[in-house]
Amino acid sequence: xxxxxxxxxxxxxxxxxxxxxxxxxxxxxxxxxxxxxxxxxxxxxxxxxxxxxxxxxxxxxxxxxxxxxxxxxxxxxxxxxxxxxxxxxxxxxxxxxxxxxxxxxxxxxxxxxxxxxxxxxxxxxxxxxxxxxxxxxxxxxxxxxxxxxxxxxxxxxxxxxxxxxxxxxxxxxxxxxxxxxxxxxxxxxxxxxxxxxxxxxxxxxxxxxxxxxxxxxxxxxxxxxxxxxxxxxxxxxxxxxxxxxxxxxxxxxxxxxxxxxxxxxxxxxxxxxxxxxxxxxxxxxxxxxxxxxxxx
Amino acid sequence: xxxxxxxxxxxxxxxxxxxxxxxxxxxxxxxxxxxxxxxxxxxxxxxxxxxxxxxxxxxxxxxxxxxxxxxxxxxxxxxxxxxxxxxxxxxxxxxxxxxxxxxxxxxxxxxxxxxxxxxxxxxxxxxxxxxxxxxxxxxxxxxxxxxxxxxxxxxxxxxxxxxxxxxxxxxxxxxxxxxxxxxxxxxxxxxxxxxxxxxxxxxxxxxxxxxxxxxxxxxxxxxxxxxxxxxxxxxxxxxxxxxxxxxxxxxxxxxxxxxxxxxxxxxxxxxxxxxxxxxxxxxxxxxxxxxxxxxxxxxxxxxxxxxxxxxxxxxxxxxxxxxxxxxxxxxxxxxxxxxxxxxxxxxxxxxxxxxxxxxxxxxxxxxxxxxxxxxxxxxxxxxxxxxxxxxxxxxxxxxxxxxxxxxxxxxxxxxxxxxxxxxxxxxxxxxxxxxxxxxxxxxxxxxxxxxxxxxxxxxxxxxxxxxxxxxxxxxxxxxxxxxxxxxxxxxxxxxxxxxxxxxxxxxxxxxxxxxxxxxxxxxxxxxxxxxxxxxxxxxxxxxxxxxxxxxxxxxxxxxxxxxxxxxxxxxxxxxxxxxxxxxxxxxxxxxxxxxxxxxxxxxxxxxxxxxxxxxxxxxxxxxxxxxxxxxxxxxxxxxxx
Numbered sequence: 001x002x003x004x005x006x007x008x009x010x011x012x013x014x015x016x017x018x019x020x021x022x023x024x025x026x027x028x029x030x031x032x033x034x035x036x037x038x039x040x041x042x043x044x045x046x047x048x049x050x051x052x053x054x055x056x057x058x059x060x061x062x063x064x065x066x067x068x069x070x071x072x073x074x075x076x077x078x079x080x081x082x083x084x085x086x087x088x089x090x091x092x093x094x095x096x097x098x099x100x101x102x103x104x105x106x107x108x109x110x111x112x113x114x115x116x117x118x119x120x121x122x123x124x125x126x127x128x129x130x131x132x133x134x135x136x137x138x139x140x141x142x143x144x145x146x147x148x149x150x151x152x153x154x155x156x157x158x159x160x161x162x163x164x165x166x167x168x169x170x171x172x173x174x175x176x177x178x179x180x181x182x183x184x185x186x187x188x189x190x191x192x193x194x195x196x197x198x199x200x201x202x203x204x205x206x207x208x209x210x211x212x213x214x215x216x217x218x219x220x221x222x223x224x225x226x227x228x229x230x231x232x233x234x235x236x237x238x239x240x241x242x243x244x245x246x247x248x249x250x251x252x253x254x255x256x257x258x259x260x261x262x263x264x265x266x267x268x269x270x271x272x273x274x275x276x277x278x279x280x281x282x283x284x285x286x287x288x289x290x291x292x293x294x295x296x
Numbered sequence: 297x298x299x300x301x302x303x304x305x306x307x308x309x310x311x312x313x314x315x316x317x318x319x320x321x322x323x324x325x326x327x328x329x330x331x332x333x334x335x336x337x338x339x340x341x342x343x344x345x346x347x348x349x350x351x352x353x354x355x356x357x358x359x360x361x362x363x364x365x366x367x368x369x370x371x372x373x374x375x376x377x378x379x380x381x382x383x384x385x386x387x388x389x390x391x392x393x394x395x396x397x398x399x400x401x402x403x404x405x406x407x408x409x410x411x412x413x414x415x416x417x418x419x420x421x422x423x424x425x426x427x428x429x430x431x432x433x434x435x436x437x438x439x440x441x442x443x444x445x446x447x448x449x450x451x452x453x454x455x456x457x458x459x460x461x462x463x464x465x466x467x468x469x470x471x472x473x474x475x476x477x478x479x480x481x482x483x484x485x486x487x488x489x490x491x492x493x494x495x496x497x498x499x500x501x502x503x504x505x506x507x508x509x510x511x512x513x514x515x516x517x518x519x520x521x522x523x524x525x526x527x528x529x530x531x532x533x534x535x536x537x538x539x540x541x542x543x544x545x546x547x548x549x550x551x552x553x554x555x556x557x558x559x560x561x562x563x564x565x566x567x568x569x570x571x572x573x574x575x576x577x578x579x580x581x582x583x584x585x586x587x588x589x590x591x592x593x594x595x596x597x598x599x600x601x602x603x604x605x606x607x608x609x610x611x612x613x614x615x616x617x618x619x620x621x622x623x624x625x626x627x628x629x630x631x632x633x634x635x636x637x638x639x640x641x642x643x644x645x646x647x648x649x650x651x652x653x654x655x656x657x658x659x660x661x662x663x664x665x666x667x668x669x670x671x672x673x674x675x676x677x678x679x680x681x682x683x684x685x686x687x688x689x690x691x692x693x694x695x696x697x698x699x700x701x702x703x704x705x706x707x708x709x710x711x712x713x714x715x716x717x718x719x720x721x722x723x724x725x726x727x728x729x730x731x732x733x734x735x736x737x738x739x740x741x742x743x744x745x746x747x748x749x750x751x752x753x754x755x756x757x758x759x760x761x762x763x764x765x766x767x768x769x770x771x772x773x774x775x776x777x778x779x780x781x782x783x784x785x786x787x788x789x790x791x792x793x794x795x796x797x798x799x800x801x802x803x804x805x806x807x808x809x810x811x812x813x814x815x816x817x818x819x820x821x822x823x824x825x826x827x828x829x830x831x832x833x834x835x836x837x838x839x840x841x842x843x844x845x846x847x848x849x850x851x852x853x854x855x856x857x858x859x860x861x862x863x864x865x866x867x868x869x870x871x872x873x874x875x876x877x878x879x880x881x882x883x884x885x886x887x888x889x890x891x892x893x894x895x896x897x898x899x900x901x902x903x904x905x906x907x908x909x910x911x912x913x914x915x916x917x918x919x920x921x922x923x924x925x926x927x928x929x930x931x932x933x934x935x936x937x
Contacts, residue, residue: 258335
């Protein structure tokens with residue numbers, strides 16, 4: 001059912017309550033968009049020989065090469081591709097933004113579900129952390145369908161609410177990320193950018209491949225219309241009345257500037273930054289995201 | 297700034313309406329949920345509950361529009377004249393030069409004016425003017441001289457001041473009016489509006505006497521007197537009555553003097569005398585004998601009347617044996633002597649004679665009443681009179697004989713072929729030729745009763761081009777026939793009470809007078825004197841009262857009657873009658889200078905049209921501001937980018 005939909009149409013996946021189905025559809029869409037697996041296959045792959053150096057593990061000596069050439073050589077293996085996938089979702093109130101048919105939390109959840117399926121399908125471990133003011137819930141990366149179902153269950157039951165310091169939550173959850181892996185943080189990153197980047201940097205310093213997957217509502221980039229608006233802060237509940245015509249341009253400029261600044265901060269510390277808006281097709285967004293990773 | 301309708305300013309309180317509307321207006325907000333307000337808060341000020349007024353510029357524009365409307369309806373204006381004190385600019389000195397001002401009063405007013413002028417501040421510019429029938433600016437006080445007998449016109453002075461103040465903004469000082477507060481020349485109600493803020497001081501000189509007798513009117517009672525005249529003079533007394541009769545003397549131009557008198561309180565006096573009027577003009581003077589009041593100009597009044605010679609009519613009684621009071625001549629004489637004018641006598645002088653006049657008598661019309669016939673000698677005699685211009689009317693009656701009209705000279709005086717019926721037939725008047733000069737001025741209404749009267753038709757004659765039937769019976773027989781060549785008329789009905797009792801008909805008198813006037817050639821009796829023009833002394837006509845004959849026109853100058861009334865009013869009533877500001881009243885309510893050029897509904901200094909222009913601009917701004925508030929429909933997130 002999900003496969004029958006074009007991956008260009010994000011609303012169908014958002015409309016699918018069942019994350020299992022949605023993620024399957026998205027992944028199929030991704031496969032259609034990608035020519036090869038976004039994740040490398042599991043297992044050790046021989047890459048090349050090199051001369052033995054003092055300190056190398058003797059178990060890696062290639063005896064056949066010695067027999068032929070009387071040279072001591074060790075086998076050099078490709079870097080391990082079986083990296084666990086740590087997905088961290090911001091489930092603070094700011095993610096509970098739903099304008100029209102686009103929903104930030106649902107969008108991020110489906111992206112996470114899709115990435116999780118991709119990892120599971122590739123025999124990689126995937127884990128999930130829900131972050132609020134602190135770590136709301138956590139599942140360490142594992143393989144297997146059962147684990148994936150548990151992750152989907154987590155996503156399905158989670159409701160974004162309340163305020164939160166994403167940075168502190170990230171710092172807290174980073175303690176659970178012992179193995180080097182790929183960390184994808186799904187958030188709008190409205191929280192203190194410097195602190196957030198600092199927390200992410202801490203993860204990156206632990207040799208994780210950190211990706212800041214920014215999910216924004218289209219209205220958060222550009223206010224709708226020119227009429228009178230009553231803006232509600234999804235996190236604090238604060239109301240602000242304004243005339244869109246009066247602040248529209250200035251607001252858009254401020255948001256773009258903030259996003260670009262955040263992206264620059266991330267890049268400066270080697271963190272990938274990827275930003276989407278919820279009116280973009282999920283599959284297309286992920287394709288773009290993964291293609292970006294592949295190019296790296 | 298002042299307001300014409302200041303009450304309208306209260307409507308400015310209506311600015312509370314847009315305030316309330318703006319405060320209570322429930323604006324429609326689109327609810328949008330965003331993850332953070334951190335980008336909006338710096339851009340949008342916090343709105344407090346107290347400052348719930350949205351769109352301050354729009355509210356201000358609407359409030360200002362309401363205030364402008366209230367201001368426009370209140371019609372504000374700027375004063376164009378400054379309050380009277382201190383005196384600045386022109387100071388108008390008005391001096392009464394009418395006939396009621398005696399020389400003593402004039403000296404006193406002149407002295408007062410000089411004192412007033414000397415007390416003016418140096419910046420003041422006095423303008424001296426005298427007021428009679430009009431206003432004339434004088435070079436100095438020495439040129440001020442009242443005109444004896446001249447009419448005064450305070451209203452004219454007010455008009456002059458108003459026009460001068462309107463045309464010359466330099467008239468900011470006071471107006472000093474030197475007058476005797478005479479009552480008779482004041483208007484019933486004020487005329488034009490006195491300039492706002494221009495005070496007027498009244499200076500008076502008491503009258504030197506409390507009584508003034510004047511001759512107000514002279515009438516000629518006998519315009520056709522011929523040589524016997526009656527003149528009536530009316531004397532009016534103003535002020536305290538005396539106790540002695542007022543003696544009058546009439547003096548004609550040719551030196552005739554006649555005395556008469558009136559009671560002490562005045563009245564009419566009649567002068568009678570005999571004499572000829574020179575060139576058809578009876579002129580002279582009537583004077584109060586021994587008058588001693590301070591106003592001598594009206595103590596005498598000249599007169600000049602055009603006279604007309606009476607029309608001499610000789611009524612020849614065809615039946616002298618008839619009783620005098622039943623004969624045709626009696627009734628004709630009565631008709632001719634009847635007068636419709638008030639006191640004027642009839643222009644006719646009719647005498648009755650038993651026989652035709654001897655040749656050469658001065659007669660204008662000969663009427664032969666009910667003759668049995670006319671012999672040749674009669675006809676020759678009458679023809680002789682016709683030759684000298686005398687008119688002739690033959691009134692045929694029951695004594696006319698068929699053979700009495702066949703003389704060889706008959707054609708000169710009556711139509712040929714007269715036929716007389718033995719027995720008269722009753723008939724009525726059917727045809728009138730009102731266009732004939734003999735009936736000039738008469739209408740069908742005049743003959744309305746005569747046309748109903750059954751008349752005796754007895755005479756007829758063949759139609760002839762020499763005789764015109766002016767009045768006819770129903771069968772075409774003539775009732776009145778007039779010769780086309782000579783002034784001869786034939787009336788074919790008895791003019792006594794026999795038969796139809798014609799003299800009692802209302803048309804009888806005017807008919808006979810008209811016919812006899814025609815036969816007399818009345819134009820010849822008109823006076824040949826020049827045009828007579830009557831005037832009163834004015835600032836231009838400075839000749840004293842009198843008769844001034846001229847070749848083309850003669851002028852009769854007599855004192856103005858109203859100036860002879862020396863009764864006065866108080867200063868307050870004088871001001872009230874002319875619409876002048878009261879003595880101690882503050883500057884009157886702001887009424888701008890009003891001239892004949894200005895619309896009575898406009899005030900100088902108004903600037904409401906500018907306010908209307910500003911209001912239009914403001915409404916345009918308000919519309920633009922309101923249009924900005926028109927919210928656009930909100931697009932869905934799918935189309936937001």
